[in-house]
Amino acid sequence: MAAHLSYGRVNLNILREAARKELREFLDKCAGSKAIVWDEYLTGPFGLIAQYSLLKEHEVEKMFTLKSGRLPPADVKNIIFFVRPRLELMDIIAENILSEDKMQTPREFNILFVPRRSMLCEQRLKEQGVLGAFTNIDEYILDLIPYDGDLLSMESESAFRECYLENDQTSLYHTAKGLMTLQALYGTIPQIFGKGECARHVANMMLRMKREFAGSQTQILPVFDTLLLLDRNVDLLTPLATQLTYEGLIDEIYGITNGYVKLPPEKFAQKKQGEGGKDLPTEPKKLQLNSAEELYAEIRDKNFNAVGAALSKKAKIISAAFEERHNAKTVGEIKQFVSQLPHMQAARTSLANHTSIAELIKDITTSEAFFDNLTVEQEFMTGVDTDKVNTYIEDCIAQKDPLLKILRLVCMQSVCNNGLKQKVLDFYKREILQTYGYEHLLTLNNLEKVGLLKPQITTRNNYPTIRKTLKLWMEDANEQNPNDISYVYSGYAPLSVRLTQLLARPGWRSIEEVLKMLPGPHFEERQQLPPGLHKKRQQGENRTTLVFFLGGVTYAEIAALRFLSQMEDSGTEYIIATTKLINGTSWIKSLMDRPDQQI
Amino acid sequence: FYVKASYKEKRLEARLSLLQSAATEEEMRLLRFQRRLEEDKGEHLMGMSLQDTLQILLSIGLHKQAEQLYKDFRVPDKRYWWLKLTALADKEDWDELEKF
Numbered sequence: 269m270a271a272h273l274s275y276g277r278v279n280l281n282i283l284r285e286a287a288r289k290e291l292r293e294f295l296d297k298c299a300g301s302k303a304i305v306w307d308e309y310l311t312g313p314f315g316l317i318a319q320y321s322l323l324k325e326h327e328v329e330k331m332f333t334l335k336s337g338r339l340p341p342a343d344v345k346n347i348i349f350f351v352r353p354r355l356e357l358m359d360i361i362a363e364n365i366l367s368e369d370k371m372q373t374p375r376e377f378n379i380l381f382v383p384r385r386s387m388l389c390e391q392r393l394k395e396q397g398v399l400g401a402f403t404n405i406d407e408y409i410l411d412l413i414p415y416d417g418d419l420l421s422m423e424s425e426s427a428f429r430e431c432y433l434e435n436d437q438t439s440l441y442h443t444a445k446g447l448m449t450l451q452a453l454y455g456t457i458p459q460i461f462g463k464g465e466c467a468r469h470v471a472n473m474m475l476r477m478k479r480e481f482a483g484s485q486t487q488i489l490p491v492f493d494t495l496l497l498l499d500r501n502v503d504l505l506t507p508l509a510t511q512l513t514y515e516g517l518i519d520e521i522y523g524i525t526n527g528y529v530k531l532p533p534e535k536f537a538q539k540k541q542g543e544g545g546k547d548l549p550t551e552p553k554k555l556q557l558n559s560a561e562e563l564y565a566e567i568r569d570k571n572f573n574a575v576g577a578a579l580s581k582k583a584k585i586i587s588a589a590f591e592e593r594h595n596a597k598t599v600g601e602i603k604q605f606v607s608q609l610p611h612m613q614a615a616r617t618s619l620a621n622h623t624s625i626a627e628l629i630k631d632i633t634t635s636e637a638f639f640d641n642l643t644v645e646q647e648f649m650t651g652v653d654t655d656k657v658n659t660y661i662e663d664c665i666a667q668k669d670p671l672l673k674i675l676r677l678v679c680m681q682s683v684c685n686n687g688l689k690q691k692v693l694d695f696y697k698r699e700i701l702q703t704y705g706y707e708h709l710l711t712l713n714n715l716e717k718v719g720l721l722k723p724q725i726t727t728r729n730n731y732p733t734i735r736k737t738l739k740l741w742m743e744d745a746n747e748q749n750p751n752d753i754s755y756v757y758s759g760y761a762p763l764s765v766r767l768t769q770l771l772a773r774p775g776w777r778s779i780e781e782v783l784k785m786l787p788g789p790h791f792e793e794r795q796q797l798p799p800g801l802h803k804k805r806q807q808g809e810n811r812t813t814l815v816f817f818l819g820g821v822t823y824a825e826i827a828a829l830r831f832l833s834q835m836e837d838s839g840t841e842y843i844i845a846t847t848k849l850i851n852g853t854s855w856i857k858s859l860m861d862r863p864d865q866q867i
Numbered sequence: 868f869y870v871k872a873s874y875k876e877k878r879l880e881a882r883l884s885l886l887q888s889a890a891t892e893e894e895m896r897l898l899r900f901q902r903r904l905e906e907d908k909g910e911h912l913m914g915m916s917l918q919d920t921l922q923i924l925l926s927i928g929l930h931k932q933a934e935q936l937y938k939d940f941r942v943p944d945k946r947y948w949w950l951k952l953t954a955l956a957d958k959e960d961w962d963e964l965e966k967f
Contacts, residue, residue: 666946668918702940705916706894 273414278491278812278843280414282453287317287410294406295326298378300345303330305364307351310382312526313423314350316413336360338367348378350408353386362396378404383411383442411446412845415527416558418833419826420845422446423526427847428500428819429858431466432718439847440466443818444473446845447495448481450814455490456795457814461771464499464788466818471497471793478795487798492843493811496768500819502786503763504720508680508852509645511824512758514575515557515568517629519823519851530554531625555621563618569827571747571755572633575626579619586615641673645680649760650741651732654685657692665699671708674700676852679720686731687724710861718859719787730785737782738766753828765828768815772840811840820850893940900936917942918950925954 273280295302304323311333323331330342334357339347351357365377381389385407393399412420422442430436447470451457456478462471500507511520522529530552559565567578589612596602632638644660647653661677678696682688688696697712715721735741740761742754753769754761770779776790783790815829821844829842850858897917915923917940924933937947 662943662945663949666943666949699943699946701894701916702942703916703918703946705919706897 273417278418278454280417280420280843283412283420283450284317284414286449286453287413288322290408291318292322292326294380294408295323295328295348297404297406298346298348298376301327301329301343302346302348303332303342303344304328305332305334305339305347305349307349307357307382308333309352310350312528313410313413315526316415317410334360334364336363339364344375346376346378346403348380350380350382353381353384353389355389355392358389358392359396362393362398365398365401366396376403377401379406381405381407383407383409383445409445409449411442412450415849418830418843420450420843421849422847424847426858428718428850428855431819432501433714433859437466437469440469440818441473443816443847444470444477447474447816448477453488454492455488456797457492457495458490458795458797459494460497460793460795461494461776461791462497462793463767463783463786463790464497464502464818466499466788467497468789468791470816470818471791475793475795490797491812492814494771494813496771496813496815498764498767498815498817499788500817501719502767502788505649505680505683506757506760506762506764506825507820507822507850507855508676508683508720509649509757509760509824510642511756511822511851512571512573513569513756513824513827514572514626514629515827516756516823516851517572517633518557518625519849520853521629521632523851523854524557524823524849527558528554528556531628561618563615563622567622568823569756569830571750571758572626572629573747573758576630577748579623579626582615582619583623586612586619641677644677646759648677648680648684649735651684651735654681654729655689655692657695661696662699665703668703671700671704672853672856675711675715675856679715679856682721684731685724686726686729687722690723693721693723707861711859714859714861715856720856720859734763734782734785737779738763738770740766750831753831756824756828756831762822762825762828764817764821765825765832768813768829768842769832772811772813812843813840814843814845817844817846820848820855821846822851823849896939900939918946921947921950922954925951926957 273284320331329344330340332340332342334349334351336359349361351361361379379402385405390399390405393402411422413423415421422439424439424442427439430439460471460474462468511517515524518524518529522531531554533553557564557568559568563582566582567575570578589608593602593605596605640660644658658677658681661674661681664674664677678700682693687693700708700712712721738761740754740763742752742759742761745752745754745759747755747758752761753765756762767776770776776783817825826844829844833841897920901915901920917936921933921936921942924930924936933951936942
C-alpha cells in the first residue's frame with residue numbers, strides 16, 4: 269500500500285512501520301474487542317499511517333467520532349478514545365463516560381493521547397470525576413508523518429499561529445522530538461544549519477535532548493548529511509503568491525488535505541461505465557494524490573502551462589501501447605500483452621482523471637480574474653508601485669471579493685514594501701473594516717503581530733536588495749523546460765528555496781549581508797558522530813539534506829526543491845519536512861481571529 | 868445587551884492604538900445608526916458591516932439614509948458608486964439610476 273514511500277533516496281517506510289508497530293502494541297494492550305472513538309481531526313493524519321484493515325486485525329470492530337452526549341451502543345469490551353490533548357475534548361469524554369454508567373454492561377475505557385499526554389488534561393478528567401474509569405492512559409507519539417516519498421509533515425494546522433502569534437512553543441518541542449525519533453531510525457545528522465528564532469529553539473532542544481541521552485548512541489550509519497531548519501517568517505512572501513505548479517494549483521483551488529483532494533463531481537460523472545448515468549453523483553469526488561501514481565508523480569511539479577503537453581504525450585504513449593495488440597502474433601506475445609493490461613488500464617484511468625482536473629483548473633486559470641490577480645502579484649514581487657494604494661485591491665474590496673483574497677494581496681504588498689506607509693495601511697484597514705465588518709479588526713491585529721502587515725518604520729525598503737542579491741525574480745523563466753526554480757511561480761524564485769540552494773553551494777558565507785536583513789539569527793551546529801560511522805562518500809554520490817520548514821510549506825516550494833534534487837550538477841538531494849502543508853489562503857485563515865467562521 | 872457587552876470589549880481593544888480607537892468610534896456610530904433605523908423601519912440591520920448596511924438601504928429604497936451614511940463615514944466615491952450601481956441594477960430601478 270505504501271510502496272511510494274520507499275522509492276526515494278531515503279526509505280520513509282521505516283518511519284511508517286515504526287509508527288504502525290507502536291500503534292499495534294497499544295491496541296494489543298487492550299485485550300478483546302474494541303471500538304475507537306475518534307477525535308475527528310485525527311482521522312486524516314492517521315489514514316496516512318494505518319488503514320482500517322490494520323485496525324480490524326486488532327479486533328477493532330466499531331469506530332465513532334467523538335461528540336457530546338451518550339456513546340452509540342456497541343457490543344465491545346473496550347472503548348478507546350483517540351484524542352488530541354485539548355481540554356474541551358476532555359469535557360466531552362467525561363460527558364460520554366458519565367452518561368455511560370447508567371447502562372448495564374460494564375466496559376473498559378482507554379485513552380490514547382496524540383501526540384503527548386498532558387497533565388492538564390488528566391487533571392481535568394480528575395475534576396470531572398472520571399479519571400479512575402480508565403484502564404489505560406497512554407500516549408501515541410505521532411510527530412512526523414510520512415506523507416510522500418520525500419515529504420514528512422506534522423499536520424499541525426495551527427503551528428504557525430502558535431509560534432508566532434501566541435508565543436506557544438509546544439509545537440517546537442514536538443518538532444525537536446520528532447527529529448530525535450528520526451535520528452534514532454536514520455542515524456545522527458552531523459550538520460545542522462538554521463535561520464530564524466524558532467529554528468534556533470528547535471536546534472537548542474535537539475542538542476539538549478542529545479546530551480540527556482548521551483551514552484545511548486545509535487550505531488546507525490547516518491542517512492542524512494545535513495539538516496536545515498527554516499522559520500516560515502524568514503520568508504513570508506512565498507506562501508502569499510499563487511502557486512503555479514499543477515499540484516500547487518490543485519491545492520490553491522480545491523485544497524488538498526492529508527493527501528486527498530475533493531473535486532466537483534460533474535466532470536467525472538460520464539466516466540461511470542455501465543449504469544448509464546441515471547443518477548449523477550452528488551458527493552464530491554475524492555482522489556488520493558501521491559507519487560504512487562506514476563503519471564501524477566510526473567506532472568505534479570510541472571508548471572501548469574507544461575502540463576497540457578505532458579498529458580497529450582502520455583495519451584499518445586498509452587494509445588500506442590494499446591495498438592500493439594494488433595501486432596501481437598504469437599501466443600507468447602499475446603500473453604505478454606494481456607499481462608500488461610491491468611497496468612495499462614490503471615494508466616488510462618489516471619490519465620482520464622488528470623485530464624479532467626486539468627480542464628477544471630484551466631477554466632479558472634484562463635479567467636480574467638485569475639489573470640488580473642496574478643498580474644498584481646507579479647507587480648508587487650518586481651517592486652512596481654508597492655508604496656501606493658493599489659487600484660486593483662481597491663476595486664476588489666468595492667466588489668466585496670472574498671476577504672481572504674484581499675488580505676493575501678494586502679499582506680503581499682506590505683511584505684514586498686517592507687511595510688506600508690501609515691496612510692496607505694490605514695486606508696486599507698478602513699476599507700476592509702467598513703466592507704467586511706468591524707469584527708475583522710482582530711484579524712488585522714493578528715496579521716500585524718506576525719509581521720505580515722506592518723507600518724513602515726524606516727524609509728529604507730530592503731526588499732529590492734534581497735530580491736537582487738538572491739535573484740528572486742527571473743525575467744525569462746522557462747515553464748516548459750525549466751532551468752531555474754523560479755518556474756514554479758512563473759518568474760518568482762521562492763526565497764526559502766533560494767536560501768537552501770545557496771547553502772549547498774557556495775555556502776551562506778557569501779550572502780551574509782542578506783541573511784542579516786532577514787529576521788532571526790542564522791547558525792550552524794555540528795553533532796559528533798560515534799567513531800567509525802563517518803560516511804565514506806563514493807565518487808559522484810549526492811549529499812542528502814533534510815529541510816524542515818517551521819510553520820508550513822507550500823507545494824510549489826516542494827516542487828522547487830524536487831527540481832533541485834533532480835538537477836544533475838546540484839550534488840544534493842532534498843527530503844522535506846514541515847509542520848503543515850499550506851497555501852496562502854489556508855495560512856491566512858489559520859491566523860484569523862475566528863478561524864472556524866465561514867467567510 | 869449584546870451591544871453593551873460588545874461595547875465593553877471594544878473599548879478595551881480601543882486602547883491598543885489610536886487607529887483602532889478611531890475604528891471603534893466609527894463602529895459605535897454605525898451601531899447607533901443601525902439601531903435608530905431598526906426602530907424606525909423595522910429592517911434587521913444590527914451588527915452588519917457598513918457596506919452591507921448601505922446595500923440594504925439602497926435595495927429598499929432608503930436613498931436619503933444611504934446618502935447620509937456615505938457622507939458621515941467618508942466612504943470612498945469609487946466604492947459607493949459601484950455599490951449603488953449594482954444595487955439599483957439588481958432592483959432594476961432604472962429611474963433612480965437615471966437620476967444618479
